[in-house]
Amino acid sequence: MSEKGTKITFGGRQARALCNMSHSARLDFIAEGLPIVLQSARGFWRAAETLKERPREAAVLAGFAEEESAKALILIDLVRCPKPKVGKRIGRIVKKTLYDHLSRMIYAKAQSWLPANVAQLQEYIDHERQGHYLEGGMSEYIVPNWSLYQRESTMYADIEVHEEGIPQWNDPNRWSDSTMMMRPMALDLVEALEALGLLTRSGLQATSDVWSSVDFVNDEGPVEALELTKQLAARLDSEGLVSECATEQHARLLYNHWQLPMYNMDFDLIHVPLEQLEAERDAAFWNEVGGY
Known part of the structure; x- marks a missing residue:
């Protein structure tokens, strides 16, 4: 006989607790956590650098560093969200985006994109969240989401099945010769935000105050973002929050690579029907051969 009772929520993955905090308490808590997240990302990257003879x-570890850095950027975007809008967005952000591998990888990758506005940024994200897509010179192959596949196949030995239906083993060491490790831009960016004083409690307050004036949901883009970034940089400087270790490179990262706020973006994996992919493949084939 089964009995129903209160679900125990002790343990990790409890970022939903942010939903029940006041705005001020939430900023306090995020300010406490951001240095911890950054230190975690740095630790993974430093460990990765010591394994030059073990590229896989x-x-x-470099992937872990990138995803940890993305966590920091996600939390900072929560701070950038206009206070009247936080209530309807925070649940998705802290329950889904913050804990989802693909969402974090897209968040990190997005820091190098240059969209014209928020709507185009969502289009870029949509391209990255396709569950499967066509690949090959004539779009002849149906392949899984590359970011997820590369993450999993580099990390684990596993049994996988491709379109022909034949099971085969994935050997994660096969990626050793093709893996090129670069320092994650997301980590560079979070370190720049730290140097400029944004990760402090006062820095987060300034970020919230400045960025709350514009809700980035559709047509808003780099023009609005640049103006708010200038206002924030001026305030960080006037309040003495910029550290002595801040450099021109940190400022360039702030101005050139801090992406538009993504608190209203959809990062969920898009499941593409097999029939749709097959139809697109047929169309690509006939377009290539000229209908003959």
């Missing part, structure tokens, strides 16, 4: 293992 180094790539796994």
Whole structure:
């Protein structure tokens, strides 16, 4: 006989607790956590750098560093969200985006994109969240989401099945010769935000005050973002929050690579029907051969 009772929520993955905090308490808590998240990302990256003779293992750690950095950027975007809008967005952000591998990888990758506005940024994200897509010179192959596949196949030995239906083993060490490890831009960016004083409690307050004036949901883009970034930089400087270690490179990262706020973006994996992919493949084939 089964009995129903209160679900125990002790343990990790409890970022939903942010939903029940006041705005001020939430900023306090995020300010406490951001240095911890950054230190975690740095630790993974430093460990990756020591494994030059083990490129597969180094790539796994570099991926962890990138995803940890993305966590920091997600939390900072929560701070950038206009206070009247936080209530309807925070649940998705802290329950889904913050804990989802693909969402974090897209968040990190997006820091190098240059969209014209928020609507185009969502289009870029949509391209990255396709569950499967066509690949090959004539779009002849149906392949899984590359970011997820590369993450999993680099990390784990596993059994996988491709379109022909034949099971085969994935050997994660096969990625060793093709893995090129680069320092995650997301980590560079979070370090720049730290140097400029944004990760402090006062820095987060300034970020919230300045960025709350514009809700980035559709047509808003780099023009609005640049103006708010200038206002924030001036305030961080006037309040003495910029650290002595801040450099021109940190400022360039702030101005050139801090992406538009993504608190209203959809990062969920898009499941593409097999029939749709097959139809697109047929169309690509006939377009290539000219209908003959």
